[in-house]
Amino acid sequence: MVDNQLIFDRKQLQKNLNRFQGFKADYNWFNDKIANIILENIELQNRGFDAVFEINKISNFFQENLQYNCFESCCFDEICDEEKINFPLQKYDLIISNSDLHFINNVPQFLAKIKSALKSDGFFIASF
Numbered sequence: 521m522v523d524n525q526l527i528f529d530r531k532q533l534q535k536n537l538n539r540f541q542g543f544k545a546d547y548n549w550f551n552d553k554i555a556n557i558i559l560e561n562i563e564l565q566n567r568g569f570d571a572v573f574e575i576n577k578i579s580n581f582f583q584e585n586l587q588y589n590c591f592e593s594c595c596f597d598e599i600c601d602e603e604k605i606n607f608p609l610q611k612y613d614l615i616i617s618n619s620d621l622h623f624i625n626n627v628p629q630f631l632a633k634i635k636s637a638l639k640s641d642g643f644f645i646a647s648f
Contacts, residue, residue: 548579549645554647555581561645562586562614569614573637575605576620578616586614604624607637 559582562569570589574582577593594605615634624630634644 551578553582555579558582558616558618558645558647559585562616562643566642569643571612571639572611572614572616574609574621575615578618582616582618588614599624604632607633609636610639610642612637613639613642615642615644617644619647621646622648 525593568587572582572586572588572591574593577583583591583593615638621627621630638644
């Protein structure tokens with residue numbers, strides 16, 4: 521397997537993202553719907569999450585609807601930034617990625633980063 525193989529044309533994805541920025545408010549209902557489904561699944565875990573990280577935060581939805589002691593997030597202007605995240609080791613109880621994971625070129629490497637950032641009983645939930 522080639523590590524540097526790109527599945528997606530980054531320039532085209534960036535153009536699409538830039539074009540979408542002008543219409544984001546019109547399509548936020550979709551992100552909100554998925555966020556509600558993710559929240560329902562998190563609540564099914566019937567446990568608390570001390571440290572939470574949201575990848576590419578679009579709104580305050582999770583920050584306002586989850587109980588936590590520490591909430592961190594990141595927001596990207598470029599499509600490929602998700603692959604550049606360097607998480608601290610075993611810090612988070614919960615990592616959330618809402619409608620973002622489908623742009624990752626090197627999914628195994630990205631998931632390995634997520635795994636190393638989660639505590640031993642940590643929980644990762646994502647939508648594509």
